[in-house]
Each structure stands twice: as C-alpha cells, then as structure tokens.
Amino acid sequence: MSERIREKLQILADAAKYDVSCSSSGSNRKNTAKGLGDASSSGICHTYTEDGRCVSLLKILLTNHCIFDCAFCVSRKSNDVKRAAFTVEEVVELTMSFYRRNYIEGLFLSSGIFKNADYTMERLVRIAKKLRLENNFNGYIHLKTIPGASEELLTEAGLYADRMSINLEMPTESGLKLLSPDKSHEDVKKPLAFIQKGIIQIKDEKRIIKSTPKFVPAGQSTQIVIGATPETDMEIMYSANEYYKNYDLKRVYYSGYIPISYDDRMPMIGSQPPLLRENRLYQTDWLMRFYGFDVHEILNVKNPHLDVDIDPKLSWALRNMEHFPIDINTADYKMILRVPGIGVGSAKKIFQARKFGRLRSDQLKKMGIAFNRAKHFIRCADSIFQLNDPNPVHIKGLILSETNSKYLKVPQNQLSLF
Template sequence: MNQKTQEKLEILADAAKYDVSCSSSGSKRKNTRTGLGNSTGSGICHTYTEDGRCVSLLKILLTNFCIYDCAYCVSRSSNDIKRAAFTVDEVVDLTINFYRRNYIEGLFLSSGIFKNADYTMERLVRIAKKLRLEHQFNGYIHLKAIPGASEELLDEAGLYADRLSVNIEIPSEMSLKKVAPEKNYKDVLEPMGYLKTRIKGYKEERKQIKKAPLFAPAGQSTQLVVGATPENDLKVLQLADSLYQQQSLKRVYYSGYIPIPTDNRLPVLKAPPLVRENRLYQADWLLRFYGFKVDEIVSEAFPELDLEMDPKMAYALRHPALFPVDVNKADYEMILRIPGVGVKSAQKIIQARRFGQLRFEHLKKIGVVLKRARYFLVCADKDFLHLGWDPDTIRSQILHADPKNRKAAQLSLF
C-alpha cells in the first residue's frame, strides 16, 4: 500500500466510525470453487453473523467530501477537516488485499455525498459490482443506499450487496429540518419502501426458481442519532417499531450523539449519551425477540427509559401484580418477561417441565440469572418471599447489592 492510499485509509476509516449501522447477520452467500471469500464462515470493524460468530469488515467511507451541512455530522460541508476520497479501484484493491491477508471477511462501505445522490450511488455500485464479477468475491458487502438515488441504481445495489441501509438519522422530520435542512423523510422512506418490495419480490421468485439471483439477502437497516435533538425515548421507539412493521427492516441502530461544540444548532453535552444508547438497544431487543409492545416499555406516563435499570427489569417493577411468575405453570410469553430469563432459557424451561417440576437447581443449570430472576419467579422448592416483593425494595437491593457489580448490573441486558 502506498503512502497516499495509507493516508486516505486513515482519514476515511476514522470518519466511518460514526456510522454504527454495521452488521453482517442474515446473509448466507456461499463461495464457489473459483471465487474468493464467503459470508457464512467465521470471523476493521467487528460484527456478528446470525449464528453468533464474529466477522471482521473493512469499514470505510468512499469519501468524506459532502455537499450537505448536517449539524450532527463531522463530515458536514462547513466543518474544517481534512478531506479525502478513494477511487473505485482503490476500494476494490484494499478489500481484496485485506481479505487475502486474513484481516477481513467483508466490506462495509458508506460515503459522503459528492455532486448528487446518483453520482455517489453509482460509484458505490461499481465497487460492489467489480468485486462480485471481476474478482468473484463472495464475502459480505454492506452498502449505503444514498437517499434520493434512482430506483435503477438501487436495483443494481441489491443484486451485488448483502445488506443495504438508508439512514434516517434524526427521529422526527421537524428536527431533521432544523439540523439538516437539505434532507427530508421522503427521500429516505421512498427507497426503503422500494427496497422492501424488491426484496420480497426476489424472495418469492427464488421459491419458484432456485437459480434466481439474490437481492439484498440480509435485508435493510437504518440508523437513528439520539441526543442531538429533543425527541424522547417514546418517540424514538415508536419510530423504530413502525420501521420494523411497515418497512420490514432487519435492524434499527442507535448512535449516541457525539458533541460537536462548534454548531449552535445542537445541544451542549459533556459526553455522548452512551447509557441511553445502551438502553435503547435493550428496548429494541425486547420489541424484536420478547414480544413486548412499545407502550409496555415506555408510555406517555413514562416517556424515558430508566437509566439505572434495563427496560425489562423496569417493566417488571412497574407491574408488581404480574409477578412472581410460576415457572411450572406460566405460558412461554410470561416466562419471557421474567428479568434474568432469556429466549433460550425460556425455551428450555418449557421443554424441561414436561418431565417434572422445576426446582431451583434446575433453573441454575438451565442458565437463568437467578440474582435477578429470583425476585420475580416461583419454582417447586423456592418462592423467595423472604426477599420482599415491594418494587422499591427490589430496586434498592439490585442497585446496591454489591458496589463492585453495580455498573455491570446497570448495563447488563436481561
């Protein structure tokens, strides 16, 4: 790698770190005898496949030049930063060379907007096309679908990329207009809807014709920046839920706003809201895998997530009438709502109790986190009534049980 390319890589890899919508889960593109790479094997960005294995991706921007002046973005046109841009061939060569050195297993490629949406999108598509067709690269490719790009370019992108993402960024259009006046929701939601239709259409075609081409097999994702504008967690999660339901998105990513003190359109923060970001990911997990509704996690009465408690624990403490849950009698959906019980543990409980009453030792072996779950369940030989069932008492005991573990308890998932 020559010095000029090395300098570009340092600039554009650093600029890409602000885009968190990076995941390789959901794609099963296999290699061929004459091809290079695949997206089904084990694992410079780390992400995870749908079966939990770690995968390394080359995560870069094509350029950090941008015609837009979004207040929250470090690459905005008015920001005085060092600029750089890769050529199509430079990105292709970097990807192939990094793969052959076993540094990466795929490419995450985003970009600032130079000239216009189509001009930028065409270059992103050329990179993916060249990797697939000229180099027979079968590793994972995640491309940004540039808002406002033509349907023809989106079609091509879906044929060569495993996942596409159109970033909304700001959780309401009113706030978007204030911090990014050149952008609007229409330019984001229209390509999302188009890609949803195309993904569904190609899936139906593959049911009839096995050799029909793949089209964005890992689906779509988007990113929401939190903390840059005044929307509360209720508003953020309502938007995320509508995107899952209406646009069939695979993931919504949340990015805590990193303060940029030079722009008076944005709030002055001492640090990024990382705990809030973590809570939103936990709440998102509840929506996607635990059967929760948005109004069960946050509501008009409780519009913000509890920063001291994960949202599942907070839900349990707000609904003492539902607990404790008898693990030997309750249905699967209710067992899932016990803090400290995950999806796999709940499935094991349902399977195991067919052979006899579950006792405390059984729950430990199944993997239930009993330090948290014990306040909210009953089993054959334990009812934990001596611990007290008052929500305030439980909260105090969990937060103050061990000062060394307090931070871990606050950030733990379920």
C-alpha cells in the same frame, strides 16, 4: 501501498467510524470453486454475528466530500476537515488486498454525497460490481443507499450487495429539519420501500425459478443518532418500531451523538456521549424483537423515558407487579420470558425441562438464569413463601444492592471494565 493511498485510508476510515450500522447476519452467499471469500458463514466485521463470533471488515467512506451541511455530521460541507476521495479501482484493490492478507472478511462502504445522489450511488455500485464480476469476490458487501438515487441504480446495487442500509439520522422529522433542513425522512422511506418490494418480489420468483439471482439477501438496516436533538426515549423507540413494521428492517442502530462542533442547538463539545442511554435503547429494541414486548408497554405517555439505574425489562416488571409472582411450573412461555433475569435460552430450557417434573430453585440456577433477580418474580416447587403484596420499591432496592455488592468484589484494576 503508496503514501497517498495510505493517507486517504486514514482519513476515510476515520470518517466512517461514526456510522455504527455495519453489523450483518442472514446472508447465505456461497463461494464458488474458483471464487474468493464466503459470506455464508462468517457474517461481517466490527461487530458480532448472531452466534457470538466477532468478525472484521474494511469500513470506509468512498469520499468525505458532501454537498449537504448537516450540523451533526463531521463530513458536512462547512466543516474544516481534510478531504479525500477514493477512485473505484482503489477501493476494489484495497478490498482484495486486505482480504488476501486475511485482515478482513468483507466490505462496509458508505460515502458523502458529491455532485448528486446518482453520481455517488453509481460509483458505489461499480465497486460492488467489479468485486463480484471481475474479481470473483464472494465475501460480504454492505452498501449504503444514497437518498435520492434512481431506482435503476438501487436495483443494480441490490444484486451485488448482501446488505443495504440508509440512515434515518434523527428520530423525528422535526429533529432532522432542525439540524439538516435540506433532508427529509421521506427521502429515506422511498428507497426503503423500493428495496423491500424488490426483496419480496425476488423471494416469490425464487419459489418458481431456482436460478433467480439474490437481491439484498441480508436485508436492510438504518441508524438513528440520539442525544443531538431533544426527543424522548418514547419518540425514538416509536420511530424505530414504525420502521421495523413498515419496512421489515433487520436492525435499527442507535448511535449516541459525539459533539464535534460548537452549535447552540446541540450538546457542547466536551459533553459525554449518551452511552448508557444508547445501551438502554438497545435493550428495549431487544425486548421488542425477541421477548414479545410491544413498545407501548415499555414506553408511553406516563413513562416517556427509560430508567437509568435499571434495565427496561426490570422496569416494566416493577411497574406491573400484578402479574407476579408467576409459577414457573405452569406459566406460559410468554410470561416466563418477561421475568427479569430469564433470557430466551433459559426460558426455552425451563419450558422443556418442566415436562419431566416440577422445577426447583437449584435446577433453575443450573439453567443459567440470574436467580437473585428472578426470585422476586417467580415461584418454584421449593418456594417456601409467596409475597402477597410485593413492594416494587423494596424489590428494586434489593436488586440494586445485590448488583452493587458484586461490583465491590471486583479487583480495583478491573472496575473500569464495568
């Protein structure tokens, strides 16, 4: 690798680290007898697949030149940073070279916008096309959708990419206008709707014609920057919920803002990124997608912010103690899922196991539930008492004290892990 390519790689890989929407799952692109790579089982990099495996990819920008001046972006045109740009051939060669050396399992390719949207998108498409057709590359490819790009280019991109994503940036239109007046959420909604329509159309055609080509088989995702503008957790999650429902997104990613410039509209340089808040938003997202919660149950006008000291599932349970305790041997699956300390896997085990007899506390512990947390919200076959008027403040205190006592038992040199 030449020194110039190495320098470009250092600049453009570093600039790409602020985009966290590089996870993937759901692609089933098979390898051919003479092809290279396989996205059907390994997913993509710098994240975890649905079954827990960690995989890697080449995550870079095509260029960090940009015609926009978004205050929150390190690649904005007014920022005094070193600029670089790959050629189409350089990205293809890097991807193939890294893959042959077993460094990566796919490519995540984004870009600043230089000249105009079509000029940039056309180069992203050429890279994916050359990898697929000229290099017979069957590994995972995640392409960023460039807002404002033509439908013809988006269609072509969808034929070669496994996943496509376009960043929403700020949770609300007002927040986006505050920091990036030249951008609009409408510029994001149009390509999302177009790709979604294409995915549905291809699925319908494939039922009739088996040879119909794949089109964005791993779906679409987006990213929301949190902490740069003053939206509440409720506004953030309501926005995410809208995009899940209207555009059938696979994932919404929440990226805590890292202060990169002096700007009185945003947090000061040196401020800590809102990592705990980011984690709580992901937990809420999980409850919406896998636990049957409606976003309005978790966040509403009375509760516009997520609790800092406890997770959103426990917070909901403590605010709705009239539903608890539930009888673990008779409650429906939906209510079992809502018990703090019981995950999806454990809930399924409980639902199946109780067909063979009433469940006791020792059996529940063996199923992997967090019993010290769940015990405040359930009754089982050997429960010796039932709280007639459970006090949520008291229960919260007990759970927090038990959690803190676990951390106190951890050796000092391991506390940083938590």
